[in-house]
Amino acid sequence: MTRYIFRRLLQTVPVLLGVSVLAFAIMHVVPGDPVRLIAGPDAPESVVARVRVELGLERPLHVQYLSFLGRALRGDLGRSLRSRAPVIDEIFSRFPATLELTTVSMLLAVVVGIPLGLVAAVRRASWLDYLAMGASLSTLSMPIFWVAIVAIWLFSLQLGWLPVSGRAGPVWEWEGLRHIVLPAATLATTSLAIISRLTRSGMLDVLGREYVTTARAKGVPPWSVVGKHALKNALIPVVTVVGLQYGFLLGGAVVTETIFAWPGVGRLAITAILQRDYPVVQGCVLLVAVVFVLINLLVDVLYGWLDPRIRYE
Amino acid sequence: MAGSTRAFAMNEWRRFARHRLALIGLGVIVALSLLALAARQVAPHDPIQQDLPHALAKPSTEFPLGTDQFGRCILSRIVFGARQSLLVGVIATAIGASAGILLGLLAGYFPRLDGPVMRTMDVLLAFPSILLAIAVVAALGPSLGNVMIAVGVRSIPSFARVSRSMVLSLKELDFVRGALALGASHPRVLFRHILPNSVSPLLVFSSMQVATAILLAAILSFLGLGVQPPTPEWGKMVSDGRAYLMEAPHLSLFPGLAIFVAVMGFNCLGDGLRDALDPRVGRVAVD
Numbered sequence: 030m031t032r033y034i035f036r037r038l039l040q041t042v043p044v045l046l047g048v049s050v051l052a053f054a055i056m057h058v059v060p061g062d063p064v065r066l067i068a069g070p071d072a073p074e075s076v077v078a079r080v081r082v083e084l085g086l087e088r089p090l091h092v093q094y095l096s097f098l099g100r101a102l103r104g105d106l107g108r109s110l111r112s113r114a115p116v117i118d119e120i121f122s123r124f125p126a127t128l129e130l131t132t133v134s135m136l137l138a139v140v141v142g143i144p145l146g147l148v149a150a151v152r153r154a155s156w157l158d159y160l161a162m163g164a165s166l167s168t169l170s171m172p173i174f175w176v177a178i179v180a181i182w183l184f185s186l187q188l189g190w191l192p193v194s195g196r197a198g199p200v201w202e203w204e205g206l207r208h209i210v211l212p213a214a215t216l217a218t219t220s221l222a223i224i225s226r227l228t229r230s231g232m233l234d235v236l237g238r239e240y241v242t243t244a245r246a247k248g249v250p251p252w253s254v255v256g257k258h259a260l261k262n263a264l265i266p267v268v269t270v271v272g273l274q275y276g277f278l279l280g281g282a283v284v285t286e287t288i289f290a291w292p293g294v295g296r297l298a299i300t301a302i303l304q305r306d307y308p309v310v311q312g313c314v315l316l317v318a319v320v321f322v323l324i325n326l327l328v329d330v331l332y333g334w335l336d337p338r339i340r341y342e
Numbered sequence: 343m344a345g346s347t348r349a350f351a352m353n354e355w356r357r358f359a360r361h362r363l364a365l366i367g368l369g370v371i372v373a374l375s376l377l378a379l380a381a382r383q384v385a386p387h388d389p390i391q392q393d394l395p396h397a398l399a400k401p402s403t404e405f406p407l408g409t410d411q412f413g414r415c416i417l418s419r420i421v422f423g424a425r426q427s428l429l430v431g432v433i434a435t436a437i438g439a440s441a442g443i444l445l446g447l448l449a450g451y452f453p454r455l456d457g458p459v460m461r462t463m464d465v466l467l468a469f470p471s472i473l474l475a476i477a478v479v480a481a482l483g484p485s486l487g488n489v490m491i492a493v494g495v496r497s498i499p500s501f502a503r504v505s506r507s508m509v510l511s512l513k514e515l516d517f518v519r520g521a522l523a524l525g526a527s528h529p530r531v532l533f534r535h536i537l538p539n540s541v542s543p544l545l546v547f548s549s550m551q552v553a554t555a556i557l558l559a560a561i562l563s564f565l566g567l568g569v570q571p572p573t574p575e576w577g578k579m580v581s582d583g584r585a586y587l588m589e590a591p592h593l594s595l596f597p598g599l600a601i602f603v604a605v606m607g608f609n610c611l612g613d614g615l616r617d618a619l620d621p622r623v624g625r626v627a628v629d
Contacts, residue, residue: 043461044461044464044465044468047461047462047464047465048465048468048469051465051469055477055481166606166609166610166613167602167606169609170553170557170602170605170606170609171598171601171602171605172557172560172561172564172577172580172598172601172602172605173561174560174561174564174577174580174581175580175594175598175601175602178580178583178584178587178594178598179594179595179598181587182587182591182594182595186587186588186591277470283470283472283473283476284472284561284564284565287565298473299473299476299565302473302476302477302480303480305480310477313473314469314473314477317468317469317470317473318465318468318469321468321469321470322468
């Protein structure tokens with residue numbers, strides 16, 4: 030197991046290197062001169078030249094890349110072109126909001142999605158099954174920004190129950206809780222649909238196995254067969270998906286954060302892209318990719334721990 | 343005995359229902375395509391001509407879905423908008439499919455290429471699809487063509503993975519070994535023997551990818567990175583309607599429904615086909 034983890038860790042090195050090359054390339058393939066952007070459109074040539082040297086942009090590309098990589102490894106991602114603050118600070122000041130939103134919405138998706146899939150599987154081909162699966166297929170077909178807008182229209186503008194947007198403190202405070210309900214519910218819809226579908230198909234697969242029939246024949250009560258014998262094995266693929274979705278969303282739910290003016294990493298990334306604030310874009314891209322790759326690794330390891338049939342050789 | 347007869351009937355009904363799902367999906371897609379092709383004949387009004395006296399009108403007999411802030415008929419704009427969405431969905435998927443399938447075939451067939459190609463795909467997969475697409479469009483500039491490229495690039499790694507796994511399972515089979523033994527060249531084996539046998543799972547996957555592509559393109563437009571005004575586009579229409587959500591929610595409501603129907607069509611087709619053909623392909627969430 031330790032050897033497997035070590036090998037998987039080694040495998041992530043080339044992927045992370047590739048990610049860093051791509052992040053580095055962002056600054057160099059886009060049209061427009063970033064130096065002009067920093068120095069200002071009216072700056073004289075001499076100033077532009079000086080800024081170019083200050084940023085080290087006159088050096089050969091591979092030298093620039095190596096120095097970028099070296100600084101990134103030490104946690105130095107440069108400064109934002111707009112706010113002049115270190116990129117790493119910009120990102121970490123927004124990370125708690127993203128972490129909070131992602132965690133609440135994943136909890137919501139799991140707490141609703143798994144029982145829904147379970148009931149649909151146990152009552153297979155009943156109206157409940159069709160309703161649950163129809164609802165999840167529909168949810169997967171809805172654009173998330175539209176779900177958000179309809180939710181705002183209904184719960185904020187028409188009923189006046191919840192605030193339209195923004196974050197008002199941590200989730201354990203009343204106002205903070207009120208503000209997170211709509212964005213978290215919106216963000217949860219897709220994951221919820223996927224989780225309930227996966228739970229259902231996993232349960233249907235497992236419920237047909239011989240060991241379940243044996244358990245039933247031995248007189249194990251039905252709720253115990255479903256809840257203990259079957260569910261445990263049916264949930265293995267669900268764990269994978271929950272892990273991957275969580276990793277994915279930690280990089281910032283771009284659309285949801287934008288619509289609800291949620292001050293997270295996703296909103297930071299899109300604002301930076303639209304304003305051509307390249308160091309921030311690079312930082313966000315690096316962070317997102319690294320988190321994703323690490324969560325991927327974690328899920329793989331967890332998978333083997335949950336399912337002893339998987340051998341690592 | 344009654345129980346098993348009932349179960350049998352249920353099973354049959356389910357099978358029928360699934361095919362019906364695929365049929366419904368196909369019907370929706372065909373209907374939308376016809377609508378897009380005959381937009382000029384079907385739409386009751388000009389989708390671009392402004393008519394300020396009629397601005398923000400509620401649905402009526404003259405304007406079945408109401409009008410937007412410039413007095414333009416929303417139904418007409420939705421009908422014309424079908425062109426953009428279907429075009430982007432299909433062409434972006436075609437871009438991703440052609441590049442991804444080729445890479446996947448090569449990676450699966452030639453062990454030497456497997457590592458480099460698939461590690462590159464891993465790098466692409468490590469980026470969230472939306473961020474990748476936004477970055478590509480922001481770099482190239484907002485336009486319909488660039489949206490197609492951005493959305494297409496995003497699906498290359500998934501297509502590569504699916505086609506690679508098809509090759510890996512097919513290339514050890516007797517008919518492939520037989521073809522090789524008879525002296526068939528590698529390109530011939532790949533494109534005449536392996537590819538045709540992978541068509542049905544790839545078709546299912548493509549159908550679902552079109553659905554995802556339409557959603558992603560709508561997101562880009564929603565963020566202002568897609569087709570530029572005044573061309574009608576569904577995602578942009580939802581976004582423009584946000585400012586009038588209080589007094590005229592139909593501005594955002596109906597175009598969003600249109601996206602939903604189109605995406606649902608491709609998802610139903612994909613789901614129905616998958617149940618009929620049962621390849622093991624997953625699906626990826628957006629956002």
